[in-house]
Amino acid sequence: MKLSSDITQHLAASGIRLTKQREQVLGVLLQKRDHPTAGELFLRVRRHVPSISLATIYNSLEALVDCGLVKQVHVDRAATRFCANLMNHSHFYCNHCGTVSDISVPRDSSWNLPPGFVVTQADVSLRGACPNCSKNSL
Amino acid sequence: MKLSSDITQHLAASGIRLTKQREQVLGVLLQKRDHPTAGELFLRVRRHVPSISLATIYNSLEALVDCGLVKQVHVDRAATRFCANLMNHSHFYCNHCGTVSDISVPRDSSWNLPPGFVVTQADVSLRGACPNCSKNSL
DNA sequence: AACTGATTTAGAACAATTCTTGATCTCATT
DNA sequence: AATGAGATCAAGAATTGTTCTAAATCAGTT
Structure with missing residues (x-):
């Protein structure tokens, strides 16, 4: 997993330290752009960093959201979803299959x-x- | 507190029974249109029906939402707010004073x-x- | 190598909501 | 008025998503 220089610059500019955990969270988020929840991210990231904890997922997401690399998606009061699409956009939730576009x-x-x-x-x-x-x- | 015939008709049409609890929940919601949460409604309604439980607030709101008399308002993942404005509308949340317009x-x-x-x-x-x-x- | 502060981890705590269970009420029928 | 069926209610337990806490670890600096 390799982050674009675009992104590493963004990180450096915000003064957030690029740890292995944060890198993986962002990497997983970039890899499959299906707006996962924190719990889903936890399961995916754990495959690469088995020792990671859910709290770290939340911490990493907070850091990434703070520095503008990740956005939160809220649909009703369901679990927050996260996406790495930095374009200004909104979301469409399908009532049938549950996907978010x-x-x-x-x-x-x-x-x-x-x-x-x-x-x-x-x-x-x-x-x-x-x-x-x-x-x-x- | 008197409900308009408009509303009672709406209730009857949806086959939901107008109990004292539901009437009070709706009444309180109509009285002060500040988009209260379930918890806030609980405190207000309890002044009229001291024995009411929070679960009943939730149940009543569910019934009222189902029959279209009440709408849910979601701002981020904060507690759901409720409003009795049946016009098709959206919401503006003020970051400073916290009011919902x-x-x-x-x-x-x-x-x-x-x-x-x-x-x-x-x-x-x-x-x-x-x-x-x-x-x-x- | 020691120090400082940031980060991670695990689990406890928390808040909003839903579920469960038994009690109570309402309405239709007698 | 009594009965039965089903809806509704109340109280508290349970669940879910998230945040907090405290101790351990790590990264970068002196």
Whole structure:
């Protein structure tokens, strides 16, 4: 597993130390982009670092989120999911198969808010049927 | 506390029984529209029905959500909040004072999804500063 | 090599929610 | 009014995802 210089720079810039554990967490997150939960990441990373603990997964994720390399995905109140897609995007949750797809984020201008509101973060999550499931259920 | 015939009809139509507990939960939710959590509702409703249990708050909310009279509001993974605003709307969470404001929902057309995705529910939550706080923090 | 602070680990603690069980209530039928 | 069936309620236990704590380990610096 090799991190792009892009990413290592990002890490250095934020002053976060690149430990074996963090490297693996990020690596696993980059490898299979299916928005895993902390628990799922734990199982995957453990294959490479058998001694890792769940707390370290959480710690690593916190560090990576803090330095902007990883984003959290919230769908309802289900377990937080994580993704390493740094593009500004939102998520689509399929009610049938449970997969989470990245989708491009709507134009900022589409929030027609009353005056005075200042938006710093927009969190859009859509639900419904993904292309696969909408095809099959017809 | 008197429920509008609109609402009682809605209840009857969904076949949910209007018990004292459910009536109070809905009443309290209609009375102060500040998007309380289940715990907050528990404290408020207990003033009218001292014997009510938290489990009943959850049960009542479930029934009311099922029949469409109440909506859940999710902001990150914090405790679920509830609101009785039946208009199609989204929520704005103020990072400074923590209040949740209703905002009108963006036009459906603004999700430009790849073909095949069928949206059944859109959950938009914005964060930032509400008019009050954006004014004061300058 | 010793020191300092950051990081890791394991498990305890926590908060929100759901589940379980037995008691109570409601309504329809007599 | 009494009965029975099913819905609802209350209390607390259980579950789940996450955070906290404390001790052990590690990395980089003197």
